[in-house]
Every structure is written in structure tokens, then in C-alpha cells.
Amino acid sequence: MSSVEDQSHNRIEHVIQDGGSVDNTETVIAEKLHPNVSYERMPDKGIYEGINNAIVRCRGDVIGLLHSDDVFAYSNVVEDVMTLFRSSDIDVVYSDLSLGVFLEDGSFKVVRKWKSEEFHPRLLRMGWVPPHPTLFIKRSIFDRVGFYNSNYRISGDFDFMLRLFNLTGLKFKYLPTETIHMSLGGTSTRAFYTELIKLSEDFEISNKHGLPLSGLLLKKLRKLQQFI
Template sequence: MKITIITAVYNREATIGAALASLHAQTHAHIEHLIIDGGSTDGTLAILRAAATRADTTLVSEPDHGIYDALNKGLARATGDVIGILHSDDEFADPQVLADVAAAFAASPTDAVYGDLDYVAADGSGRIIRHWRSGPYSRSRLARGWMPPHPALFIRKPVIDRHGGYDTRLRIAADYDAILRWFTRGHVAPAYVPRVLVRMRVGGESNRSLERIIRKSREDLEALRQNKVGGLSALAWKNLSKLPQFLRR
């Protein structure tokens, strides 16, 4: 199984090296890495050019219209059987992650595999701030605001080819919209790998200000409605379900 990993990056000199190292340490043999850089102006591009000397890595560096536009560029170039995302502030939890994902696909006819995610401190200490335990999937949970962590989701390419990538009209919640679309219109019944697959540094785009939090809620509601999954009650449950993530495991 060939797994394509897409990394969208812009001016992440401080974190991109750790993200790349976590990918290069993977034991799974068949990986395609597509790096879509938005035209970084710090030291990021030098790090990326060094990584792009690997035979399995392709680097594209040019202006884009945000992270979802960059991810769509990656999707258009992807040739793998399965697609995953590695953000420039994230790391795979250990070298066995992609091997376990491939094994989960091989064990069942599923079109998607997902796992758990740890939010860790931005200082690189690895201190866990939140633990996102996804739990098993059921269609009814979507209407209660459930979703798998986007960075810990791997999906077969034909699903994306049939049902589309990221809606760039949505500036913050295009990943939520895409997941709802793949799971509903694509009738995906994903397999759950009950362990942490990805560590994400805190400080994401959606929570940087009250204005962005409000915008994200509006976009989440739009995604729920246009995919005919739910409305305000699903949005409320989605936000409330995050509270247990702050409790110790």
C-alpha cells in the first residue's frame, strides 16, 4: 500500500524539522511525501529543499490562498492508495504509525482509518495539554458533533476523487466539511486504531482569537447543514465533547 502524506507549510522554520523527522522515521516502506510550501520567507525553504532530495519527496513552493488551497494542490498531485495529512506543527507519534494504518486497511475493506491525537505544548517539551480519544465510529455520532481528528485520519484516494477535496470558501472548517462529506455522501465506514497516531502542538489557527472562534462556529454550522448532518444541537455537542479532552487519561 502506497500512502501519500501531504504537508502544507508556510514560515515554520522552528517546527518543520521535527515534523519531517517523524515522517522519515516511519517503518512503512511505501510513502509519497508532497510538500506544498506557500513561498516561505524564513529558513523553512532551506529545510524543505534538503528534504526534497529524498526520492519519495516532492516539493512545490509558490504562493497559495491558504492552507486548504495548499492541501488541494497536494491532493491533485497525489498518487498513493491512501491519503494522510502531516501539518508542519505536527509529528507522528512513533515510527510504527503508518505501518499500523496500512495494517488496519489490510484487515478490512474500509475506506478510512483514524486514531487518537495528543495536543502538546508549543514549546517542544512534549507535555500533553489535551488528549483526543476518538472512540469507535457510528453514523449517529456525526449528528452529535463527533468527528475524527483530521491529522489522524487516513482515507482512500478514490473517495476524495469522487467527492472532492477542501472547500476553500471555508477558511477554518473546510476539514470538518470534507470529513462530513466523505463520511455521508461517500458512505465511508472507517476503522478505528485505538491509540495516539499524531502529536499536535497547541496554538492552531481556529483558536487564536475570539473572532476566529466565532467564525469557526459559523463555518462548522454551515458544514453540518450543507451535509445534512445536523444543526445547532450538533454544534453544541461538538463543542461540549471537547471538555473531557482536558482531563487526565
């Protein structure tokens, strides 16, 4: 919440979706609520249903996701993104991120750097997708791409991005800078058994979208190249 508050852009609607946290989340949020923050606590069956519930509540023209324990890398991220949307007819903006851990002194220790690149359709068959947490999407695009498939536990973002980047007529813009610090230990990076679930879902999604097995293997290799 502090990361969003520190953004220089002055027209941010902060929609918080809580699927039923059992820690101190509700108390912390209540202490920091203000008119630009909308909080809903409602049970859901997983991450992607929660995201869908939040998207439905959004009123703004552009939607970006900031997952639990992730933060913006600097205070002008939203302003830089919105400058791109204002300067040309862009539908989707994405960028780079770092994955790591927050230390007790508040600093961020980087473990992986995920650097993206300019989009080309051939990249999808090579296992390429941009870092999901860096996506900013015009709200109207959800009418075409649909919402996240809540049947997936971990890889619903992979399925969503393949649907998004396969849409014809959209204009994508790569912002070549690091905009998100993502905490390791989330659902997609937590443990070996979750990696097995993710692999199974990735395989199902790849088959559904007609991606070759080589593309799925390259997707895994890309992750190995990110470690520093």
C-alpha cells in the first residue's frame, strides 16, 4: 500500500481484493484506508478468481496488478506507463522486473532479473511471455480477451497472456526498465510441489494454444538464465 501511495501519478484508484486472509492483513489495510482505496474481503477459490473480482470493481481506463508483497521499483512507474498510453494508441504496456527478498533493513536483495523485449508473434512459440506483474492493460481489452481462467491454480497468468498476445489488432509497448520488485515465496515460486502443479498446468495450456513442446522447454530455460 505504501508503494502505491508513493507513486507520483495522482489519479490512481487502488482496488484491494482480499480472499480471506487469516493474518493481520485486514487490520493493516483498515489503518491505511483513504478515499482512493477500495477494499473488499470476499472468499474466492484461488488467485485468479480474486483477480477477476478485483477487475470487475475497477473504474479506471487502465488496469495493472500489484500482487501481495510486491512493490513498484521506483516512484514514477505509473506515471511513466501512463505517459506511454497518452502519447500513442497503445493497448498494453509491459516491462522488466527483479525477483528477490526484502531484508530487515528494507533493502531488496535481487536473486533473479527478468528482462523482457519488444513483442513479436514468433516469440510466443519460443516460450516467451513478458513478466505478468508488469502488465498494464486498457480496461476495454478485457471485453475481448476475457478474464483469468480460475480453474488454474498457478498458471492462469500464462494462459491469460497467451490469449492476450494472440489477439489481432492490439498494440503492445515494451518499457525497457525495471518496474516491479517481486518477492520470492509467492504461490508461483514457493515449493517443489507447486512447481509440479505449474508444470502440469503449463503443459495443458501449451497444448490448448498449440504451442510446441520445445516452446515449453525454452520457457523453463529462460527462467534459468535469469538467476544472478
